Amino acid sequence: MHQDIIKIHPYDAPAGGWGSVKSLGVTVARFGSYDALPGLRHQNKPDGYACVSCAWGRPQKSHLAEFCENGAKATFSELTSARVGADFFAAHTLTELRTWPDMELEKLGRLTEPLRYDAASDRYLPVAWDDAFAAIGTELKALAPQSVVFYASGRASLETSYLYQLLARLYGNNNLPDSSNMCHETTSVALQKTIGQGVGTVHVADFEHTDCIFFFGQNVGSNSPRMLHQLQEARERGIPIVVFNPLRERGLVEFKNPQSPVQMLGGPATEISTHYHQVRPGGDIAALMGLCKTLFEFDDQARDLGLPPVLDRAFIEAHTHGFEAFEASVRGSDWSEIEAQSGLTRAALESAARIYANANAVIAVYGMGLTQHKRGMDNVTTLLNFLLLRGNIGKSGAGICPVRGHSNVQGQRTVGISEKPSLVPLDKLADQFGFEPPRDEGLSTVDACAGVIDGSVRAFVSLGGNFLRAVPDHYRMEPAWSRLRLTVQIATKLNRSHLLSGTVGYLLPCLGRIERDEQRGVLQTLSTEDSTGWMHASRGHHAPASAQLLSEARIVAGIAKATLAPNPQVDWDGWCDDYGRVRDQIAITYPEIFHDFNRRLAAPGGFARPLPARERMWKTPSAKAEFTVPQALDAAFAGDGGADVxxxxxxxxxxxxxxxxxxxxxxxxxxxxxxxxxxxxxxxxxxxxxxxxxxxxxxxxxxxxxxxxxxxxxxxxxxxxxxxxxxxxxxxxxxxxxxxxxxxxxxxxxxxxxxxxxxxxxxxxxx
CATH class of the missing domain: 2.40.40.20 (Barwin-like endoglucanases)
Structure with a gap:
């Protein structure tokens, strides 16, 4: 490990451009991934593989290069030439490796063989696959089902995710937390409550028809750079983009498209945001209430002057419930409190509201800047209120657009990875596979952490991810982790979570999505769902990093067969031999979304899941979209109240x-x-x-x-x-x-x- 030279300097160049190209060159050299360069032409393409980075949707007509800087970095990292096997662990204890920085662990390369933890030497030792599965099965059979957690990171395919949730439920619990619990579960709960679906309403094509885009708490330049194509095209049409974000982020200011010869050869960058409001962290509810208050004032003025209404009252009357209570809350909000909590002036909010009022079709984009607050639910539902006031749900070029992180985090929830039994068709699973699924609510990520700390969780099986690094309260979690009886980590590369083991610990290396997944000599197709609700085929193009790697599906099946009693209706081996047969099972469980799954997946652009709210069908108790009243204008925890907080x-x-x-x-x-x-x-x-x-x-x-x-x-x-x-x-x-x-x-x-x-x-x- 070397000591990096620290340089802090102002940066005023656009996102993209030559800076992006240079960064990719540095990353290729760091990981020795030169062989990966030709394969980038297949990334996010109909004949290729889904990016292992973000979940942003694909346009129906692909760009020449349908990858971004971060997506390419993820590919270079996965296709690194470096390898980590038993010989590496013979030279390093886990205690030593815990002193290494995250970046140094990432640079070590791909895991090549199954490993078991040996407490006496504090090292991982090689183990045969069959022996690993048998030992894991023995441990799981000895534990109470409610004491075991099956965590998923969000990168596994739809096929593997479906098998994983089936394993957990056949085993006897709904303890299926995932990375969504740490980022966008607020979206899933809030949207289900207000519009009757737990996902957004916007397709990528809507950006071609929008009149205006409002952006909240999402750093597109770092977290979903492919979206910059849609934003750039919107700006070239003269579409205003109004941003609410605490930091002034370069990707939301200007962009040079690396695929544009004109821009790369010195042409001007594209201005992304036309208006940028640096809202106080936790102040989005106040900002949105200020926008809504202004719209009511505009509507009052229009009525007094005999002009057309500013609010879409026909839509509100026909399609919404709870409007009167929300209106009273908005009108009762004080401008001085709105300004104090949002950190924005009344004039700034009135200016933004006027832009919104003059647009017919508005998209609201948001990220974890809204969801990761105490009142994150109110952040999201108040944004929904803002859209509902002018009927911006259920028409072309308009809607709510949460930007998910991991590339299939939305999809794995769609096929059953959820701790909430109410979101899973358990009766259908019971008929399909001849068992009685557990009905009790399972553990969320926060619940699972609490269970590790108090000792009620005894085993943790992880399908990807770096759980211990991602969760809060590190100083309580890491000491408790070693008290677990069993830890099983399914992974492609080494990370910090692998360096703390339960009494019995296994590290099981899997194929990456970019690698060829051949079962019985036949190249398999996987599938994923992007954050706009489209399902896409994914086919790996590169040789596996090691001949000992198994697919994620094969590892899940191996654990299942070693743990569960035989079931004639559950064909783990047959499903792993042909993933098309898994898709047939998914289609039986979720016919509304996945009917004729295999045929439809073959379409070049994939296919979209039904989004009832796009058709103004509201699957809520009132059968209408729900206005809600926020609890307060401040979304944040107050802390202990000190002036220096x-x-x-x-x-x-x-x-x-x-x-x-x-x-x-x-x-x-x-x-x-x-x-x-x-x-x-x-x-x-x-x-x-x-x-x-x-x-x-x-x-x-x-x-x-x-x-x-x-x-x-x-x-x-x-x-x-x-x-x-x-x-x-x-x-x-x-x-x-x-x-x-x-x-x-x-x-x-x-x-x-x-x-x-x-x-x-x-x-x-x-x-």
Missing amino acids: LRLVTLRSNDQFNTTIYGLSDRFRGVEGTRRIVFMHPADIAWLGLHDGQDIGLASACGDDFVREVHGLRVVPYDIPRGSIGGYYPECNPLVPLWQHADESKVPAAKSVPVRVVANRVGAGSP
């Missing part, structure tokens, strides 16, 4: 995807060589008596007695609202208490964490 927003760099760290460059924010950063407003730096470049610590100010601190963080002046600071995820995760989560959805509230600055302690810090 700041609101921490956790951030991703453009050199990472979720917990996967590709490098130490956050080009768009001008940071090179480190991730131990605190972005602060210059006035706050002066107010706290700090200086640029100073090392500080942060301590949780959540109000309980547990000490949560992260040290060795460098102060960096940045354009962020006063009273707010930014720090990287997952390094700042230890500051988030497990109980600090969104109401109802239990998503960790990582976007407005109450903290205070403390003196730095040398040698202390986050893992």
Whole structure:
């Protein structure tokens, strides 16, 4: 491991452009993935593989290169030339490896053989596949089903996800938390409650017909850069894009398209946002209520002048319920409180509302900047209210567009990976497979963490992911983890979660999605769902990293066969030999979505799931879209009330995807060589008596007695609202208490964490 040179400098170049090209060159060299370059032409194409990075939808007509900087980095990382096998672990204990940074673990390369943990030597040792499955089955059979968790990260295919949820339910529980519990479960709960479907209403094609786009809490440049194509095309048509986001992010300011010779050879960049409002973290409810209050005022003025109404009253009357209560709440909201909580002026909100009122079809895009708050539900439902006021659900070019993270995180929920039995057709599964499924609600991610801490969870099976790095409350979770009886990790590469084992631990390497998945000599097709509700085929093109790798489906089946009693209606081997047979089973369980699955999957553009709200069909108790009243204007936890309490927003760099760290460059924010950063407003730096470049610590100010601190963080002046600071995820995760989560959805509230600055302690810090 080498010491990186730290450089902090302003960055005012556009997203994309030559900076993106240079970054890809650095990543290719870092991972030795030169053989991956030709295969990029197949990424997100009908004849190729679905990107293993974000879940943004594919246009019906593909661009020449249908990949972005981060998607290409994910491919280079997966197709690295480096390898990790038993010989590596013979030279390194897990205790030693826990001192390595995340990026160094990522650079080690692909896992090549099944491994079991040996406590005596504190190392992983090689094990035969059959022996691993037999041992795991023996352990699971000895445990109470309710004490076992089956976690999924969001990257597994629809086929594997379906088999995984069936394994859990045949075993006897609904303990199927997933990465959605940590990011967009707020969306799933809020949209189901208000419009009768747990996913958004927008297709990629709607961007071609929209009149206006409103953006909330989503950093497109780092988290879903392929969307910049749609935003650029909208701006070229003169469409206004109004952004509400605490930090001024380069991808939301301007973009140079690497596929445009004119722009790459010196042409001007495309301005993305026409209006940029730096809302206070947790202030989105207030901002939205201000927008809605202005619309009511505009409507009143139109009525007094005999002009057409600003609100779509015909739509409201025919298609919504609860309007009167929401109207009363909006009219009763005080402008001074709206301004204080949002951090925005009345004039700014009135200006944005006027743009909205002048547009016929509006798309509202949002990300985890709305979902990861205590009142994240109110963030999302108030945004829905805003759209409903002018009928912007159920017409071309309009709708609500949550931007999901992992490439199949939405899809795995669609095929049954859910802790909520009410969302799964259990009666149909019972008939289909001849068993009585468990009916009790299972454990969410937060519940699973609490169970690990209190000892009620005894085993943890993980289908991908880096669970221990992603979850809150690190200083409570890691010590408790070693008390688990069994840990099973299905993975492609080594990460920190693999370095802490239960008493019995297995690390099972699987094929990556980009690799050829051949079963009985036949190349298999997988499928995924993007964040706009389209299903796509995915076919790997590259040779497997090791001859010992098994597919994810084959590993799930191996665990199932070793654990469960034989069932003549459950054909694990046949399903793994031909994934088309799994799709036949999915179609039986979910006929409305997946009827004729195999034939429809072969279509070049895939196929869309039914989205009733697009047709203005509301599957709610009232059979209408529901207006709701927010509990408060502030979405955040207040903390312990001290005057020196700041609101921490956790951030991703453009050199990472979720917990996967590709490098130490956050080009768009001008940071090179480190991730131990605190972005602060210059006035706050002066107010706290700090200086640029100073090392500080942060301590949780959540109000309980547990000490949560992260040290060795460098102060960096940045354009962020006063009273707010930014720090990287997952390094700042230890500051988030497990109980600090969104109401109802239990998503960790990582976007407005109450903290205070403390003196730095040398040698202390986050893992």
